[in-house]
Amino acid sequence: MPAAPYEERQVTVNETTGAGAARHLAPPSQSSAPPDDLVTRLLCAACYLHDDIADSVEANLLTPSRRALSPNWQVDQVALGRHAARATGLRTARDRWLLTELWYLIGLGVLGLLLTFTGVLSLFQLVLAVLFLAFWAYVVAAGIVYHQMRAARRSAIDVALDPRADPPPRLRRASTEAALRDLNHCNAVLYRSDTAPFVGSGVKLDNWQITIDISRRTEPEFEPVTGAALQAALLELLPGKITPRPSGAHRLYVRGGAGSLGVDLYRFGPLEPGLDRDGELNYRRPVTVLSPLAFRPYFDRRDEIARTYTCFQQSAWGGQVVVTLFVRAWVANETLFIEGQVYALRPLHSELYEVSELETGTVAELQELGRLALIDAPALLMNAPSTMMKKVRAARLRAANADEADAEIAARRDVDFGAVKSVREQVTNYDLGDHFAAADEEVYYQAFVRRAMECIGLFLTSRGVETTEFSGQSAEIITRTNENARSIYGAATGG
Template structure:
């Protein structure tokens, strides 16, 4: 059967920056702008490709505004000349002004038409080309791309201080559950086959994390499951790790030595803890379910700290591409209508948009200059933490259909059961008696998850059963237009 491509969300976002100027500005500023705080995780999005297309879109918008501003000045001049000729009774002068007025309007119409035509062509090309999203736009600054490449394999993430009391896993979406599982006694040796007791093999939390990370994909049956130990650091404490913030006037690193990540598990402290991050991306990247685990081994007991989050499909604004006409006449007529209805508003707003972007750049540069001066001269402690992620901001639970809800239930069930199976196997491999684990497992398996959807909560329990069966479950395809077509964008 046809399958969704894994890069469907990336290509849809790359297409959307060409059609949505505000989104293009936001992406360009977030991914390549000067900053001090960390950036949220990529979560299935190719940030390099997105940054490249956003830069193309931003430059096209800036060039159009400059041209429209010049034509606006010409338009005002022509209007004054025409009025002066009419008032003074000089017909030829008024005629010149009138023709200048028409010429400026016609030129502005053509510029708006041409820019929209270019934007739509670029959007449709990147959306429909399954293999060249990153190559269809020129590179941005090498240092920015290098940082975005590192972010794909980030093993550390500073989180904003504002999230410390609620959700240190910033950018991971909607909280489904946060809990600490029932402790397991790991001090009793297992029975030997011929009688007596087997010697317990020594292990620590790092060994357990490593085993679960290595075995979870095969145990859970979730192909493509991403498992990685990641150190989460409170943003205002990030400067304490020199390897994370080598220069306090620059943004934090996305990768640090593995030994520091392990230390955050073995001996957490100073608001720095290491979690095993399990991330499963659904069909076409529409849904992302993440489970964060931390083994707490305080002998004689072991327990798991567990947090589960989900990010819904993209919001409705990112499906405009599906409604663009592609037939020759329909496309031509649509562009004519767009240029006709947008020429005057574009002309009136060109100067304001140019000034607004300039003010934003100056305000940002002034803020960063002041903060850097305070850090250097006053030794101010700065919050380097990421407040969220791009993928989280643009998700919308109203676009989550039946398929997404059932996929989330399946992922959660498999992840929870997989962790339990992996833990049991690990303990048996180390000759630990699992009777205490068996009792804890019975309690853990009764836990449920709450998943928001269009019509309200659905309680997803063991076995993927949906609680509250009388509640409405929604209908229709999974998002506008049913999402990306099979084997296509």
């Protein structure tokens, strides 16, 4: 089933008001490929079945911070954020009910002691009353825990089967939801200065370099050769040569750290009206969508701070396998330099597929959840006060961190604002031996490299560049790609 339409019209953080709004920002592009449905549904379902995943989504996507948001390629960020918020909300409601029950239990216990001291109750009657209260406290606590488990289970099954069956409400903060909507169309990535730039793209499969002497031209009147022209030509030529057709776009990758503020990834001017403290921080954190005009300065130079790549992405099995080709080119001293890198996101951990095996119906729920509720209820009841206190302290800490982060974004240049590892990467199984789609990954990997070589050759010919040097290098790259593919996929694909 297709995913629920989470793209209702709403003003985004990029559609700022006021004369001082940053002019380089762009509204989300509607031409990019939509997120694949299966991985989105599985991740949303996992938020209900695995508390750590919901907490990770909340920390990475829903809690405002100074860091840039990490792209989760081929995942609907808005849907994931909404389901994670509802999953954590179910747990919070459970803990509040358990805390209320515990206070009633303590109050009745104190009342029983007072009645015993005043002679209304005997010691034997007090013991009986305590046992009676303990029994019913256990029953009620088990019921509260069971209710939360059942609600989470049903929500997980619903979103896995049909996201339209029980859609979650909008996020409480419109600014957070707008930031996630922008992230669905991300074309600017601010990465940590001590990590690889392609955050969110998985593991590196291959990389290659080409250097071509462009001083030898067959005809002098041909158009000049530039890196930007080559990357634009690849964006036009390559998708049509691969079936199914991959998506293609330019992306700006900006290194975090002291130089990150040198790139225009921040909004300027007045804040949107009516924003709370977290909304202000969402507004000020690094943006993820830029106008194509902002990419121009970073095409034809080897900049240490920001680089524009032409990215081609092929997705299969509902987003369980995502292969991305990154190409960058620049010209220096009559020499064309071309860099290519291939990354892959692989299927999710096997635990995340368990939702498809869950049975529906009251009997199945009682059998599977009843025992867990009876086991977990005493510990959850007794720990309810500390759990709620931790949440209160966490909320206060988030508020303090928001103030500090806002000050850092506004005034400091020695802070790394880069994005961290994405949620999609955190739940990926990188053991190729467990992957049913390894053959598909190999096909896309080799197709990207071969067709890229073909398109680069066509571009050089169209510009009158002698291609003998290129032909030798491209043949060597393809040979090395074949050898690399055999070493990566041989055991997994039976080769």
